[in-house]
Amino acid sequence: MSNHQTLFRTVTDELLERVLLVSVALGGSDIDPAGIAEMIRLVESASGEVVSQVTQKRNRPDGGFFVGKGKAEEIALEAEGLDLTTIVINCNLSPGQVNRLEELTKCKVIDRTELILAIFAVQARTPQAKLRIELAQLGYMLPRLSGMWHHLDRLGAGIGTRGPGETQLEVDRRRARARMSSIEKKLEALDAGAKVRHRRRAGMFSVTLAGYTNSGKSTLLNKLCDAGVHSEDRLFATLDTTSRRLELPDGGSVIISDTVGFIDKLPKSLLSSFRSTLDVVGEADLILLVADAADHDRLTKISTVVETLEKIDAGSINRITVWNKCDLIESSGAGEMSISALTGEGIDKLIDLLQMKRREALDWCTVKMDICNGELEYWIRSNSIVDSFIRDNNSGAVEIVCGLYLGLNHLRKKLDRSCSKWSVLPGVADTGISKGM
Ligand SMILES: Nc1nc2c(ncn2[C@@H]2O[C@H](COP(=O)(O)OP(=O)(O)OP(=O)(O)O)[C@@H](O)[C@H]2O)c(=O)[nH]1
Ligand SMILES: [Mg+2]
Numbered sequence: 001m002s003n004h005q006t007l008f009r010t011v012t013d014e015l016l017e018r019v020l021l022v023s024v025a026l027g028g029s030d031i032d033p034a035g036i037a038e039m040i041r042l043v044e045s046a047s048g049e050v051v052s053q054v055t056q057k058r059n060r061p062d063g064g065f066f067v068g069k070g071k072a073e074e075i076a077l078e079a080e081g082l083d084l085t086t087i088v089i090n091c092n093l094s095p096g097q098v099n100r101l102e103e104l105t106k107c108k109v110i111d112r113t114e115l116i117l118a119i120f121a122v123q124a125r126t127p128q129a130k131l132r133i134e135l136a137q138l139g140y141m142l143p144r145l146s147g148m149w150h151h152l153d154r155l156g157a158g159i160g161t162r163g164p165g166e167t168q169l170e171v172d173r174r175r176a177r178a179r180m181s182s183i184e185k186k187l188e189a190l191d192a193g194a195k196v197r198h199r200r201r202a203g204m205f206s207v208t209l210a211g212y213t214n215s216g217k218s219t220l221l222n223k224l225c226d227a228g229v230h231s232e233d234r235l236f237a238t239l240d241t242t243s244r245r246l247e248l249p250d251g252g253s254v255i256i257s258d259t260v261g262f263i264d265k266l267p268k269s270l271l272s273s274f275r276s277t278l279d280v281v282g283e284a285d286l287i288l289l290v291a292d293a294a295d296h297d298r299l300t301k302i303s304t305v306v307e308t309l310e311k312i313d314a315g316s317i318n319r320i321t322v323w324n325k326c327d328l329i330e331s332s333g334a335g336e337m338s339i340s341a342l343t344g345e346g347i348d349k350l351i352d353l354l355q356m357k358r359r360e361a362l363d364w365c366t367v368k369m370d371i372c373n374g375e376l377e378y379w380i381r382s383n384s385i386v387d388s389f390i391r392d393n394n395s396g397a398v399e400i401v402c403g404l405y406l407g408l409n410h411l412r413k414k415l416d417r418s419c420s421k422w423s424v425l426p427g428v429a430d431t432g433i434s435k436g437m
Pocket of ligand 1: 211212213214215216217218219230231232233234235236238239259260261262324325326327328339340341342343
């Protein structure tokens with residue numbers, strides 16, 4: 001284990017096998033069964049199992065134990081009776097509350113953010129994802145370090161002296177910050193390569209699959225593009241962005257990208273360290289919001305996805321909701337894009353929709369030219385979707401109706417270099433610009 005890692009309790013180092021789940025409903029609200037179900041799924045995604053549950057309704061968190069001392073004692077008894085050593089709680093606790101609960105219950109206490117960070121750590125496969133999750137864990141732990149060394153101060157320090165805990169805290173803070181800036185530099189270098197690849201795609205229509213975790217985004221990418229991306233019935237199966245080209249029936253194509261899924265209260269440190277992974281969402285021409293049609297909580301989850309899109313400045317991008325997993329439900333609403341990424345139902349309809357959106361985004365025009373050699377024809381076909389190509393065999397003149405990827409100016413420059421007479425009529429004929437025709 002490297003030095004920086006010894007600073008932090010990493011949940012992944014420990015067995016998260018049998019867990020006592022504590023669910024607290026704050027502000028007079030009722031215990032939400034969907035929220036509990038999601039916490040159980042999160043524990044399972046961290047390879048654990050919830051074997052017992054305790055719930056509590058309270059107006060506001062208790063400063064000391066979050067749940068209040070009496071409840072904390074009840075939790076301790078429950079854990080002891082079942083021989084459990086791990087408690088997961090559905091809220092986010094302060095380091096002091098975690099420490100006090102751990103002391104009282106003699107268990108390891110993991111809050112919601114720490115649990116999500118742990119799942120990301122388990123799921124990270126690529127060097128980038130591993131660095132990003134480490135950065136997120138450091139960002140999460142940095143303000144909490146003081147609580148972690150507090151016990152050392154109780155051992156030796158007197159009033160007015162610097163305790164061993166405080167000295168250790170400074171050392172750790174320095175080490176954590178140094179490690180964070182080293183990771184940021186490494187990620188910058190790795191992300192620079194991705195930006196170059198991205199620039200090469202200029203003019204391509206990019207579609208990003210966004211949605212709640214486990215809604216079926218990776219399965220859909222695989223179905224559309226035969227991408228071979230890992231998909232699994234586990235939260236946060238995907239932590240990297242994968243982009244593939246989808247060839248459309250009219251000869252055009254789009255780039256489809258699959259990326260990290262969202263969840264309610266996605267930890268801030270994760271959002272910021274995965275920001276460049278999520279850039280693909282902000283740069284999309286179209287977002288397919290993939291929703292699980294069979295999920296009872298689907299509308300709340302869609303709201304969470306929309307809120308998260310706004311947080312990453314992707315709220316204003318054109319988006320279409322795609323209701324996935326339609327094979328699991330009786331019938332879907334009329335007029336909605338309803339598909340099954342698993343069985344393929346509705347996929348042709350989705351491809352038609354993508355083709356329509358792609359065509360809408362092109363610069364359509366009618367091009368006339370006195371002559372069109374093979375090189376020019378190849379250029380036009382590579383830079384546009386050609387709907388009709390008519391050549392007058394006597395004069396050699398050509399008339400083409402095409403939708404350009406990179407705009408009319410691009411074509412005009414090419415025509416100027418390649419033929420002596422040409423005209424380009426965008427949309428309405430009388431706005432055309434021409435030379436000699
Ligand atoms: N029945 C059914 N299951 C599906 C469908 N699409 C995906 N699944 C299943 O749903 C689970 C999650 O699928 P993924 O494609 O990994 O979901 P994801 O949105 O990429 O999830 P994250 O990467 O965690 O955000 C897998 O077990 C899939 O087999 C579908 O149309 N029908
Ligand atoms: Mg996925």
